[in-house]
Amino acid sequence: MRREGGWIKQICMIENIKYKKSYNFAFIDESTKKEVRRKLLKAVAIPGYQVPYSSPEMPIARGWGTGGLHITLALIGRNDVFKIIDQGSDASVNACNLREFVQAMTDCKVTYDTTEATLIQTRHRITEEELREDQLFVFQVPQPEPLRGVERYEYRTRQMHGEADYAKMWVSLYESFVRHGDIMLGAGYPVKVNGRYIMAPSPIPRWDIPNLHQAKTLYLFGAGREKRLYAVPPHTSVEPLEFEDVKFNIEKFNGASCSKTGYRRAFLDELFLDDGSRTFVINDSNFLDKMEQGEPVNQFTNPYLQQLV
Amino acid sequence: MSNHHNEHSWLLKVRNLTKIYGEPNERTVALTGPEFGSNICPETDSIVACAGVSFDLFPGEVLGIVGESGSGKSTVVKLLYFDIEKSAGSAWLRPYADGKTNILEASGQQKRFIRNHLMGTVYQNPRDGLNFNFSSGGNIAEKLIMAGHMHVGNIRERAAYLLDKTEVPVRRMDDRPAAFSGGMQQRVQISKAIANNPPLLFLDEVTTGLDVSVQARVLDLIRELQQELGIAMIVVSHDLSVIRMLTDRTLVMKHGRVVESGLTDQILQDPQHAYTQLLVSSLL
Numbered sequence: 001m002r003r004e005g006g007w008i009k010q011i012c013m014i015e016n017i018k019y020k021k022s023y024n025f026a027f028i029d030e031s032t033k034k035e036v037r038r039k040l041l042k043a044v045a046i047p048g049y050q051v052p053y054s055s056p057e058m059p060i061a062r063g064w065g066t067g068g069l070h071i072t073l074a075l076i077g078r079n080d081v082f083k084i085i086d087q088g089s090d091a092s093v094n095a096c097n098l099r100e101f102v103q104a105m106t107d108c109k110v111t112y113d114t115t116e117a118t119l120i121q122t123r124h125r126i127t128e129e130e131l132r133e134d135q136l137f138v139f140q141v142p143q144p145e146p147l148r149g150v151e152r153y154e155y156r157t158r159q160m161h162g163e164a165d166y167a168k169m170w171v172s173l174y175e176s177f178v179r180h181g182d183i184m185l186g187a188g189y190p191v192k193v194n195g196r197y198i199m200a201p202s203p204i205p206r207w208d209i210p211n212l213h214q215a216k217t218l219y220l221f222g223a224g225r226e227k228r229l230y231a232v233p234p235h236t237s238v239e240p241l242e243f244e245d246v247k248f249n250i251e252k253f254n255g256a257s258c259s260k261t262g263y264r265r266a267f268l269d270e271l272f273l274d275d276g277s278r279t280f281v282i283n284d285s286n287f288l289d290k291m292e293q294g295e296p297v298n299q300f301t302n303p304y305l306q307q308l309v
Numbered sequence: 310m311s312n313h314h315n316e317h318s319w320l321l322k323v324r325n326l327t328k329i330y331g332e333p334n335e336r337t338v339a340l341t342g343p344e345f346g347s348n349i350c351p352e353t354d355s356i357v358a359c360a361g362v363s364f365d366l367f368p369g370e371v372l373g374i375v376g377e378s379g380s381g382k383s384t385v386v387k388l389l390y391f392d393i394e395k396s397a398g399s400a401w402l403r404p405y406a407d408g409k410t411n412i413l414e415a416s417g418q419q420k421r422f423i424r425n426h427l428m429g430t431v432y433q434n435p436r437d438g439l440n441f442n443f444s445s446g447g448n449i450a451e452k453l454i455m456a457g458h459m460h461v462g463n464i465r466e467r468a469a470y471l472l473d474k475t476e477v478p479v480r481r482m483d484d485r486p487a488a489f490s491g492g493m494q495q496r497v498q499i500s501k502a503i504a505n506n507p508p509l510l511f512l513d514e515v516t517t518g519l520d521v522s523v524q525a526r527v528l529d530l531i532r533e534l535q536q537e538l539g540i541a542m543i544v545v546s547h548d549l550s551v552i553r554m555l556t557d558r559t560l561v562m563k564h565g566r567v568v569e570s571g572l573t574d575q576i577l578q579d580p581q582h583a584y585t586q587l588l589v590s591s592l593l
Contacts (some may be wrong), residue, residue, distance in 0.1 A: 163418045167455040171440075174454070176449045177461060178483050244460040 026073040027105040032056050036074035038227070040220060043231035047239050048193030049161070050144050055227040065098055066098045067222025068121045068140035068194065071229065072102060075136060075220075076119055081109045084119035087269070088125040088283035095123070112286050115298070124187065126208040128287040131217035133234065139202045141223035144230065146190045146200040166198050170241065177246050192239045193232055201238075207250045209268040210302035212238040250304045256280040261291045265299070265308055319365040319403065320541050321389075321509060324487035326362040328384050331355030335360040335398075343584065348381070348564040358384040361564040362398070368508065373556030373573060375546060377589065382545045386511045388413070389543070390430045391420045402427060411436065423541040423548055425455040430500030433514035435494035438501065439486045445472065446482040446496040452504040471500035475530060490524035496530065503534060513545045528554055549592045553577055561585045 024030065032054060039053040058066045076082065082102055086095040098121065103110050111117050114129040121138040131137055147157040150168040159206040160166065169190060176183050183189075187203035191212065201212060202221060212219060212232055219232040232238055240248035257264045259279040266287060268280040282288040290297050328366045337350040339355045339561040348357045358539075359381035374382040387393045389400060391413075399411040404427050414424055434436040439448050448547050458464055469479045475496040477489075486494045495515060502510055509525060514529065516524040532555060535542060544555050552559055552573060559576050560567040561584065570580040 159417070163421060165421060167451050168440075169453045170454045170459075171443055172466065174450045174461060175443055178444060178446065180464075189386045217357050 033074040048197030048199040050228040063225035065140040066224030071222040084121040086123040090284045128284040139221045141202040144223040144228040211300045320368045321366040327360045328358040329396045371542045372553040373559040376562035380562040429507045430511040438498040
């Protein structure tokens with residue numbers, strides 16, 4: 001007869017301490033994190049320059065926010081407070097899933113509150129509230145190469161960046177103006193960083209572009225599928241490309257205001273209701289919550305915003 | 310025209326310009342050339358596209374390079390416009406660093422500066438010189454933007470002026486060159502090449518592939534521009550009548566070497582080298 005009790009007793013006695021958790025803190029192994037951090041240091045040292053990196057395997061497919069996730073996981077510490085937004089919203093599917101993943105892998109505190117967070121990951125928006133020196137801001141980037149639209153070969157675009165040969169990019173803006181009467185770039189408007197590299201700001205709306213300029217926060221960009229990291233350090237000049245007589249401008253919303261708060265000076269979502277009518281609402285969910293509850297907000301200011309009435 | 314110049318007033322000075330494809334040995338240049346009837350090295354199979362090409366070009370002068378296909382005449386122009394890398398040789402351009410720097414040794418960035426500010430080129434095939442995804446105005450704008458013009462209004466004014474000058478209807482400025490006839494495409498290419506008033510222009514078989522009446526008008530245009538703007542030009546052609554019509558002086562090339570050079574009239578009336586005699590006698 002088998003002595004089942006004996007078997008079970010023996011297994012219980014070998015206590016698995018080292019492998020109690022099946023993953024390393026923040027999922028990625030330490031040497032890979034170190035590699036990502038080293039590449040980030042290089043990115044910070046050369047503002048706007050795309051640094052190739054390893055882009056390790058993640059439990060989600062590349063191109064679904066892995067670049068941002070690599071940066072977040074390489075940098076997050078046990079005392080960090082993590083916030084993640086997707087197109088301004090804390091509650092969208094992408095944000096919820098990545099937040100749960102980061103929390104499960106780190107046991108860090110997570111939050112919706114922009115001011116409380118120390119590490120914020122984002123998809124396609126900058127928060128309306130101004131970011132501070134002690135916060136890190138991480139962008140998920142689908143296409144890090146701003147010149148891809150005018151030059152399909154990687155070896156050529158690298159050469160163009162190396163020699164600051166940006167005429168083709170400028171001609172594409174000229175062409176856009178000639179064909180459409182304006183520079184028709186809604187999201188991902190190309191910017192020149194620190195007077196040198198042209199950079200794709202990830203598809204943030206034009207509204208957010210001026211908030212990259214001379215900001216207090218370190219902005220980090222990760223493109224997992226394309227395996228590139230880049231950065232805008234604090235207090236760095238970030239200028240949208242514009243001609244002397246054809247200027248960059250932010251979205252105007254034709255005088256519309258948020259239907260919940262009546263506020264005008266925030267990036268608005270256009271909602272179509274069941275009866276076919278349209279309404280606008282503030283895009284940044286945490287900012288909207290705070291406005292609705294009358295909590296104090298410290299919004300970004302920039303010359304474009306000040307021109308809005 | 311060239312007798313007004315003394316030997317120190319050159320605009321472009323070229324010495325020993327050489328381009329070899331493959332892996333040559335030290336005897337490659339000595340074993341190729343017109344006297345061997347080949348530009349392929351018998352020992353290494355490397356190909357000598359051109360070797361030992363030297364000449365001076367003076368401001369406002371038009372120099373012709375004539376020769377059969379494969380003689381290396383386009384290679385010379387492509388080397389000087391930095392489209393390909395030289396194997397050996399030097400070139401100095403007076404407006405760049407007062408002619409004291411070998412432009413063929415310059416960095417990529419400096420080369421682009423020279424191309425954008427001091428040179429223009431017109432290729433045989435408009436697709437090589439124009440971006441067919443951009444409008445014809447945009448193609449001219451590219452050259453102007455590269456030289457630092459950032460005012461759309463001014464750019465469009467200049468583009469309209471240039472298109473008018475080259476007889477392209479200004480109202481077609483915002484159309485793509487793909488929708489143009491071959492002659493019009495070539496005119497847009499010329500507008501682009503002269504957009505920044507460069508002192509030096511390369512014309513590589515510009516009329517080849519155009520029908521005769523269009524050829525004549527493009528040649529007229531180039532001659533007018535040359536007289537009006539005083540641009541120095543290097544005209545590459547296999548067609549002696551183009552050379553006769555446009556150029557003051559001519560180099561005759563065969564198997565990658567210059568076999569004869571001199572005043573165009575002289576070369577056409579009294580050719581010395583056997584190959585030049587053959588060329589001239591085959592002129593209709």
